Amino acid sequence: MTALHNVSRRDVLRGGGALVLGLVLPGFSRVQPFDETLSLGSAGGAEGVSLNAWIRIGSDGVATLRMAAAEMGQGVFTALPMLLAEELDLDWEQVRVEGAPARSVYARWLLHIPIKLQITGGSESVRGYWTQLRLAGASARAMLVQAAARAWDVPRESCRTEQGRVLCGDLSASYGELVAAASELPVPRNVALKDPTTFRLLGTSPPRIDLPSKVDGSGLFGIDVQVDGMVHATVRACPHFGGRLVSFDDTAARAQAGVLDVFEVGEAVAVVARHFWQAKKAADALEIRWAPGRGEGLNQETIGAALSSALEKGGRPVFRHGAEPHDLSLEATYSVPYAEHAPIEPMTATVHVQRDRVDVWAPTQVPHMVRDRAALLAHMPLSQVFVHTTLLGGGFGRKSFTDFTDQAVLIAKRVDKPVKLIWTREETFTHGKYRPRVICSHKAALGEDGLLTDWHVSVASQNICDGIVPPGFPDPEFAPYTVVEGLAEAPYSIERQRVDYAKVRLPIPVGWWRAVHGSHNGFFRECFVDECAHEAGQDPVNYRRALLRSSPRHAACFELAVAEAGSIAEGQHRGVALFESFGSIVAEVLDLSIEQGEIQLHRVTAAVDCGLVVHPDTVRSQIMSGVVMGLSNALYGEVTFQAGAAQQSNFHQYKLMPLREAPVVDVHIVPSLEQPGGIGEVGLPPASAALCNALFAATGVRIRSLPVGNQLSL
Amino acid sequence: MSEDPSVPTFGLLLNGSAVDVQAQPDTPLLWALRDHLGLTGTKFGCGVGACGACTVQLNGMPMRSCVLPVAAAVGQPLTTIEGLKHAVQQAWIEEQVPQCGYCQSGQLMVAAALLDRNPSPSDEDIAAAMTNLCRCGTYERIRKGIHRAAAAMATAAASSSPDESDSEGETSDDVDAP
Numbered sequence: 001m002t003a004l005h006n007v008s009r010r011d012v013l014r015g016g017g018a019l020v021l022g023l024v025l026p027g028f029s030r031v032q033p034f035d036e037t038l039s040l041g042s043a044g045g046a047e048g049v050s051l052n053a054w055i056r057i058g059s060d061g062v063a064t065l066r067m068a069a070a071e072m073g074q075g076v077f078t079a080l081p082m083l084l085a086e087e088l089d090l091d092w093e094q095v096r097v098e099g100a101p102a103r104s105v106y107a108r109w110l111l112h113i114p115i116k117l118q119i120t121g122g123s124e125s126v127r128g129y130w131t132q133l134r135l136a137g138a139s140a141r142a143m144l145v146q147a148a149a150r151a152w153d154v155p156r157e158s159c160r161t162e163q164g165r166v167l168c169g170d171l172s173a174s175y176g177e178l179v180a181a182a183s184e185l186p187v188p189r190n191v192a193l194k195d196p197t198t199f200r201l202l203g204t205s206p207p208r209i210d211l212p213s214k215v216d217g218s219g220l221f222g223i224d225v226q227v228d229g230m231v232h233a234t235v236r237a238c239p240h241f242g243g244r245l246v247s248f249d250d251t252a253a254r255a256q257a258g259v260l261d262v263f264e265v266g267e268a269v270a271v272v273a274r275h276f277w278q279a280k281k282a283a284d285a286l287e288i289r290w291a292p293g294r295g296e297g298l299n300q301e302t303i304g305a306a307l308s309s310a311l312e313k314g315g316r317p318v319f320r321h322g323a324e325p326h327d328l329s330l331e332a333t334y335s336v337p338y339a340e341h342a343p344i345e346p347m348t349a350t351v352h353v354q355r356d357r358v359d360v361w362a363p364t365q366v367p368h369m370v371r372d373r374a375a376l377l378a379h380m381p382l383s384q385v386f387v388h389t390t391l392l393g394g395g396f397g398r399k400s401f402t403d404f405t406d407q408a409v410l411i412a413k414r415v416d417k418p419v420k421l422i423w424t425r426e427e428t429f430t431h432g433k434y435r436p437r438v439i440c441s442h443k444a445a446l447g448e449d450g451l452l453t454d455w456h457v458s459v460a461s462q463n464i465c466d467g468i469v470p471p472g473f474p475d476p477e478f479a480p481y482t483v484v485e486g487l488a489e490a491p492y493s494i495e496r497q498r499v500d501y502a503k504v505r506l507p508i509p510v511g512w513w514r515a516v517h518g519s520h521n522g523f524f525r526e527c528f529v530d531e532c533a534h535e536a537g538q539d540p541v542n543y544r545r546a547l548l549r550s551s552p553r554h555a556a557c558f559e560l561a562v563a564e565a566g567s568i569a570e571g572q573h574r575g576v577a578l579f580e581s582f583g584s585i586v587a588e589v590l591d592l593s594i595e596q597g598e599i600q601l602h603r604v605t606a607a608v609d610c611g612l613v614v615h616p617d618t619v620r621s622q623i624m625s626g627v628v629m630g631l632s633n634a635l636y637g638e639v640t641f642q643a644g645a646a647q648q649s650n651f652h653q654y655k656l657m658p659l660r661e662a663p664v665v666d667v668h669i670v671p672s673l674e675q676p677g678g679i680g681e682v683g684l685p686p687a688s689a690a691l692c693n694a695l696f697a698a699t700g701v702r703i704r705s706l707p708v709g710n711q712l713s714l
Numbered sequence: 715m716s717e718d719p720s721v722p723t724f725g726l727l728l729n730g731s732a733v734d735v736q737a738q739p740d741t742p743l744l745w746a747l748r749d750h751l752g753l754t755g756t757k758f759g760c761g762v763g764a765c766g767a768c769t770v771q772l773n774g775m776p777m778r779s780c781v782l783p784v785a786a787a788v789g790q791p792l793t794t795i796e797g798l799k800h801a802v803q804q805a806w807i808e809e810q811v812p813q814c815g816y817c818q819s820g821q822l823m824v825a826a827a828l829l830d831r832n833p834s835p836s837d838e839d840i841a842a843a844m845t846n847l848c849r850c851g852t853y854e855r856i857r858k859g860i861h862r863a864a865a866a867m868a869t870a871a872a873s874s875s876p877d878e879s880d881s882e883g884e885t886s887d888d889v890d891a892p
């Protein structure tokens with residue numbers, strides 16, 4: 001059985017099945033003129049006939065749908081097929097899914113930046129592919145209807161579609177019977193999309209398509225890739241950010257069993273061996289001298305001082321509402337630490353560099369960037385680089401960087417075999433793209449009714465967009481704005497507001513961490529609003545009600561959470577918070593108690609308004625996921641630095657919330673026909689604030705600096 | 715790939731079959747399974763016994779295979795996710811537990827072992843047994859999945875009592891369906 005299993009895996013990788021696709025890839029250009037033209041390209045693959053780049057239907061009616069977004073737990077391998085299946089009136093039982101290759105037709109327009117990319121991030125998959133996929137489905141449906149109408153010699157308008165069949169009076173044909181004829185027809189120029197009130201599939205929760213492979217061990221993650229003749233590599237990279245590799249002695253490493261090669265790759269040493277364990281042991285035996293370089297003086301104190309002095313010097317105003325805020329008597333300074341994504345699958349990629357082609361198998365959120373970088377690094381034309389996206393064992397933003405795939409390409413260039421690179425957990429933790437450390441000062445004044453009227457917020461941090469935003473992109477307008485997301489344009493009615501941002505440059509790599517700026521701004525804003533309520537002697541729920549007077553959609557979401565939470569149980573304490581991000585509004589009510597000196601999280605009641613819902617069960621599970629990650633990080637998550645080196649190397653030093661501590665998360669969805677919002681990240685921002693507000697209610701101690709850690713003496 | 719003849723061979727009782735694996739004796743069972751035998755359902759998360767992604771069952775007990783030398787597993791019944799046939803897997807689908815799924819092989823191995831020795835665990839039993847980490851935060855559904863599997867196992871046990879033994883479509887059989 002095991003042998004069989006292996007053989008079939010390898011066959012898949014060789015090109016029989018779902019992973020190796022579309023072997024002819026036209027060049028990808030980053031910026032393309034906008035058009036909604038559906039591809040005339042074919043959805044390649046073994047079985048079935050293509051109606052466009054997304055849809056292939058077999059004579060048995062099985063519809064294979066191409067997924068341009070990566071599945072990393074957020075449910076896109078179910079939600080995106082639903083968009084196609086809805087417009088196409090497919091029989092859901094006959095839907096199959098396969099990953100798409102890196103190819104321009106699978107790119108989409110980013111929501112806030114005028115470029116078209118094949119990227120999974122920003123909670124944008126459903127929103128970003130919403131029109132594109134529905135049009136692809138509707139257009140394929142029109143072709144099938146046209147084929148049936150011709151065969152039956154009836155007007156198109158007299159035909160309808162249902163569960164994978166075209167029907168007209170007593171006549172009926174399955175899509176499988178019609179697809180060959182349909183594929184000969186021209187792609188229609190204009191097709192009508194369904195009125196959302198007539199959706200049959202969207203808004204229901206069919207079982208997720210990817211789950212069977214996640215309960216029997218068959219799901220293929222990046223780390224699971226096996227290619228014939230493959231060898232293994234691991235690295236030891238310079239632990240000091242801003243530092244460099246001085247020299248290394250590999251005598252002991254090379255003497256280890258199975259070691260094939262040891263060499264320098266950038267500011268790292270790579271060990272290649274027959275098996276991973278051999279590579280890892282040999283890497284442990286390396287004697288390496290590092291120079292901390294610019295990292296030398298980089299520690300908790302100096303980083304803190306850099307942020308504070310930037311804040312004191314004052315940043316640049318990036319948002320104003322009304323006149324200059326004045327008479328600011330209430331002050332509070334908040335901060336959050338660097339945070340690591342910590343997906344349970346560490347960084348890994350498998351690369352085979354051959355004379356005429358490069359193959360990259362990777363758990364990546366950015367297949368086309370991986371392809372562009374691999375082409376550059378291996379000096380290969382874009383058309384000869386093939387990226388095979390696997391399942392991601394968690395991404396959370398970390399796998400939208402190409403550092404690990406780039407490194408795997410550089411290593412594979414030196415080896416005449418396919419190489420699987422795996423970073424140890426220690427490498428993964430100490431070479432992150434961290435959520436930046438951020439400090440935020442509030443200065444405010446309350447009106448006679450106690451409500452917040454004047455608010456001056458200043459934020460200092462490294463900017464994630466530094467060095468990432470492509471040339472020509474309008475960084476100055478865009479980047480600071482996102483840094484203050486949710487601090488600017490809060491849903492609250494505040495007469496005078498100003499938000500300043502001070503950018504700090506440090507050699508610590510920072511990146512998109514789940515919910516990105518919302519991960520800290522939710523904490524900064526919603527805890528400070530509680531402070532204002534406390535100052536005014538008002539209840540935090542009623543206080544927000546008053547501030548939400550001009551934001552009915554936010555108010556409705558907030559009221560739903562409060563109503564569903566009901567009254568506070570005896571001995572428990574409550575915190576509330578509200579935050580909009582990625583086009584969705586989430587309100588959370590958290591109830592906790594203190595039991596024998598321990599925080600006991602009982603329940604988080606969440607309400608979410610994410611517009612039109614594609615798959616309600618995914619909405620519930622993603623909110624639960626965001627809440628747990630937000631709470632885990634608020635309680636424990638902190639990466640600290642010494643001489644520019646991260647001090648947390650594994651889970652014993654970077655605690656994740658275990659099952660025992662996780663609260664029940666009760667999710668309620670606001671019914672809506674508004675444009676869909678994102679869902680993968682939006683549950684996270686309110687969680688830390690709801691927690692700290694509840695802790696204040698329980699203890700009278702105001703946590704202004706995360707993680708909570710042992711700041712409370714309970 | 716040809717192996718060095720000086721490398722020892724270990725006999726495993728893997729998922730009901732006798733399997734030989736040639737590896738350095740200190741090779742963790744995790745890597746023997748993944749690299750030498752190609753069974754990649756068992757995952758690498760931390761390598762230090764801290765996350766549970768690598769959990770297998772040895773003699774029916776959950777074991778973190780990243781810190782267990784392959785030599786220590788010789789000759790004892792060893793089950794990996796590829797060999798697991800348990801009501802808990804069906805329950806995991808019914809509760810839609812996994813998200814990214816990476817931790818779930820390990821979670822399932824622990825949950826199945828728990829249910830095998832405690833067919834109706836309390837929330838406290840579950841919290842005590844389920845110490846594996848899940849970055850996607852699927853804990854609440856894991857808890858529900860275990861309760862659901864426990865209920866399904868109880869129903870199956872009741873309906874397979876002698877007088878009803880031929881009843882068709884027992885839920886517990888569903889997990890073996892392809």
Ligand code: FES
Binds near residue numbers: 764
């Ligand atoms: S990989 Fe074994 S416990 Fe984490």
Ligand code: FES
Binds near residue numbers: 812814818
């Ligand atoms: S499901 Fe992703 S880590 Fe558990």
